[in-house]
Amino acid sequence: MVAVAALAIAAALPLAAGPHLLTAMIVALHAAFMALAWNVAAGYAGQFSLGHSLFYGIGAYASTVLYLRLGLTPWAGMFVGAALAGIVGGLLALGVYRYKVHGIFFALVTLGAAEVAKGLADNWAFIKGPVGILLTMQNAPGDFFFLRREPYYYVALAMLVAMIVISLRLERSPLGQYFLAVREDEQAAEASGVDSYRYKTIAISLSAALTAFAGSFYAQFYLYVSPDTVLIFEPQLTMMLGTMVGGAGTAFGPVIGSLLFSGLGEALRNLPFLESTRGIVIGSKMVYAVLLIVVLIYLPGGLITLGRKGA
Amino acid sequence: MIGLDVILQAGLSGLFMGSVYALIAIGFTLVFGVTNIVNFAHGHFVMGAMFVTYLLFKTLKVDPYVGLVVVLPLFFALGSLIYRLVIQRIVEAPHSAHMMVTLGLLIFIENLANLFFGGDLRGITTTYTTSSLVLGAVSVPIARLGAAAVSLAAVVGLALVLHRTSLGKAIRAAANNPEGAALVGIDVGRVYRVAFSLGTAAAALAGAVIMPFSLVSPFVGGEFILKAFVIAVLGGLGSVAGALIGGLLIGLVEALSSLYIQASLGNAIVFAILIVVLLYRPWGILGQARV
Numbered sequence: 001m002v003a004v005a006a007l008a009i010a011a012a013l014p015l016a017a018g019p020h021l022l023t024a025m026i027v028a029l030h031a032a033f034m035a036l037a038w039n040v041a042a043g044y045a046g047q048f049s050l051g052h053s054l055f056y057g058i059g060a061y062a063s064t065v066l067y068l069r070l071g072l073t074p075w076a077g078m079f080v081g082a083a084l085a086g087i088v089g090g091l092l093a094l095g096v097y098r099y100k101v102h103g104i105f106f107a108l109v110t111l112g113a114a115e116v117a118k119g120l121a122d123n124w125a126f127i128k129g130p131v132g133i134l135l136t137m138q139n140a141p142g143d144f145f146f147l148r149r150e151p152y153y154y155v156a157l158a159m160l161v162a163m164i165v166i167s168l169r170l171e172r173s174p175l176g177q178y179f180l181a182v183r184e185d186e187q188a189a190e191a192s193g194v195d196s197y198r199y200k201t202i203a204i205s206l207s208a209a210l211t212a213f214a215g216s217f218y219a220q221f222y223l224y225v226s227p228d229t230v231l232i233f234e235p236q237l238t239m240m241l242g243t244m245v246g247g248a249g250t251a252f253g254p255v256i257g258s259l260l261f262s263g264l265g266e267a268l269r270n271l272p273f274l275e276s277t278r279g280i281v282i283g284s285k286m287v288y289a290v291l292l293i294v295v296l297i298y299l300p301g302g303l304i305t306l307g308r309k310g311a
Numbered sequence: 312m313i314g315l316d317v318i319l320q321a322g323l324s325g326l327f328m329g330s331v332y333a334l335i336a337i338g339f340t341l342v343f344g345v346t347n348i349v350n351f352a353h354g355h356f357v358m359g360a361m362f363v364t365y366l367l368f369k370t371l372k373v374d375p376y377v378g379l380v381v382v383l384p385l386f387f388a389l390g391s392l393i394y395r396l397v398i399q400r401i402v403e404a405p406h407s408a409h410m411m412v413t414l415g416l417l418i419f420i421e422n423l424a425n426l427f428f429g430g431d432l433r434g435i436t437t438t439y440t441t442s443s444l445v446l447g448a449v450s451v452p453i454a455r456l457g458a459a460a461v462s463l464a465a466v467v468g469l470a471l472v473l474h475r476t477s478l479g480k481a482i483r484a485a486a487n488n489p490e491g492a493a494l495v496g497i498d499v500g501r502v503y504r505v506a507f508s509l510g511t512a513a514a515a516l517a518g519a520v521i522m523p524f525s526l527v528s529p530f531v532g533g534e535f536i537l538k539a540f541v542i543a544v545l546g547g548l549g550s551v552a553g554a555l556i557g558g559l560l561i562g563l564v565e566a567l568s569s570l571y572i573q574a575s576l577g578n579a580i581v582f583a584i585l586i587v588v589l590l591y592r593p594w595g596i597l598g599q600a601r602v
Contacts (some may be wrong), residue, residue, distance in 0.1 A: 042407070046320075046412070048407045049449045050410075071363075096589070096590070097589040097592070099589075099593075101589055101590060101593065103406050104349055104410075104548075105544075105593050107349075107410060108540055108544060108589060109400035109585075109586055109589045109590070110376075110587065111540070112541075112582040112583075112585040112586045112589070113582075113586060114584045115537065115578065115579065115582040116579045116583050116586070118575070118578075118579070119575045119576055119577075119578045119579025119580075119582070120576075120579055122573070122575035122576070123573055123575060123576045123579075128574070129514070134494075223342070233533070237414070237418075240411060240414070244407075244411045253491050263449050282422045282425050282426050283422075283426075284421065285417075285418055285421075285422045286419055286422045286426075288418065289415045289416070289418035289422070290415070290419065290584060292412070292414070292415035292417040292418075293397055293412050293416070293419075296401065296404070296411050296412050296415070297397070297400045297401060297412070299405060300408060
């Protein structure tokens with residue numbers, strides 16, 4: 001019931017929102033999707049990757065390049081991008097876990113992988129290096145281009161709903177249970193016959209593929225892809241902020257966290273002492289930072305644990 | 312064809328910058344070795360000290376080296392304050408929480424700097440900013456030589472503190488075995504705080520001495536922390552001697568590779584080295600050296 005009501009409200013929101021608010025809501029839904037995609041690896045399986053911008057970038061570049069070079073509709077291109085990111089993520093995980101890299105070292109290796117990818121993309125003429133690739137604004141729904149904001153909103157909403165359903169199903173599936181077992185105690189999981197090498201690899205690969213969908217959406221919404229927009233740390237940060245503040249390893253925590261961060265930015269916009277846009281952006285980032293620190297100190301399980309304690 | 316003199320020149324400036332990187336990385340690796348915390352905000356302490364040095368020079372005409380009498384105590388105290396307010400409360404938490412909280416610090420510091428100074432690159436011009444000593448085919452820039460000399464002296468100083476003083480003994484004891492250290496009467500909490508403050512001051516020292524020949528903006532911190540990661544891992548996380556060698560090595564690789572390839576590709580190579588080291592020698596190139 002709650003889910004149906006929430007969905008009905010979400011579906012009706014664009015009717016009441018102006019163009020500015022609508023954009024903010026699209027960005028919020030997109031952030032929540034990314035957070036849940038990262039959460040598959042970092043939250044459920046405990047594999048704290050710092051290199052997910054790489055998979056986001058693969059998604060953004062794959063659908064864009066396939067559309068411009070081969071005329072493949074990005075609706076299909078995003079699935080190719082996801083497959084590609086899944087393969088890259090899987091291979092990376094196979095290599096990294098083979099050498100028993102874990103914890104902080106795993107975080108640094110994945111961060112390094114994303115940095116290497118950015119350096120390579122900056123020097124790869126085929127994808128126009130640091131200049132990046134522009135898409136043309138047009139009315140072509142069949143190719144994932146819309147002139148109005150509303151269709152993007154509904155696409156972002158549908159993607160997020162699908163992502164929540166995937167997360168919930170994962171939680172209840174044997175695969176999800178294996179992820180949890182590996183996260184909680186890898187040795188114990190191994191001892192009871194769980195092939196941790198295999199499940200960690202699957203977690204990264206799956207999470208990478210899902211993240212790539214977000215990258216493709218980004219490209220279609222902003223109509224521009226470059227190493228300095230999709231292969232930097234920013235997308236990774238968006239995923240982590242929402243997930244860790246909302247509650248890692250849950251299907252709704254990352255959504256709550258992401259919507260909260262996006263909502264905060266909007267709320268700060270209306271404060272009297274922050275008049276310039278620059279002030280708003282800087283001010284909201286400082287508030288995010290304090291919120292992040294406070295939540296992690298006092299509510300290590302994220303905001304979602306507040307609800308659990310009350311219930 | 313690139314001449315030998317050019318290569319020598321690049322190698323020299325690589326070693327100079329490498330010494331500064333080493334100091335930054337040693338601060339980072341000291342904090343990790345002792346408290347087990349990976350401090351993502353460490354590079355932003357470098358940036359903060361650059362801005363304080365900039366401000367001292369622009370408003371009071373204080374030379375960056377003279378300004379150290381303000382910058383070092385200030386950042387030691389700041390490190391201590393941040394430790395008490397934030398770090399202390401998450402020392403026992405998992406690594407993921409360490410990373411997120413220090414990322415939070417990073418975002419806060421970066422935006423605080425952005426609020427006060429804006430996003431433009433700023434620099435200062437001291438009397439020695441452009442002076443050089445000419446030695447045969449190479450010219451030695453005074454400002455960079457000074458930065459390297461002070462950094463190396465600080466590294467030696469830190470090593471002496473760690474190995475020759477009772478404070479150093481307490482730090483090493485707490486790093487190797489916190490429970491045992493507590494049992495023999497060492498105030499482990501205080502040792503952690505001092506180590507964090509020392510690490511912060513090391514970053515600040517590096518920031519101050521590079522100011523005569525560097526530009527600062529709120530966004531330069533990321534560059535330093537990425538270098539510190541690579542160097543600390545190369546030397547073995549927690550190893551001071553390893554970080555010194557790693558710093559010089561990365562300085563050299565950076566300077567020499569810039570002669571032949573794009574900077575962005577050079578960066579990719581540095582991170583490829585990081586990955587290879589993490590896979591094959593996660594304890595660093597020197598072996599299992601500890602603080």
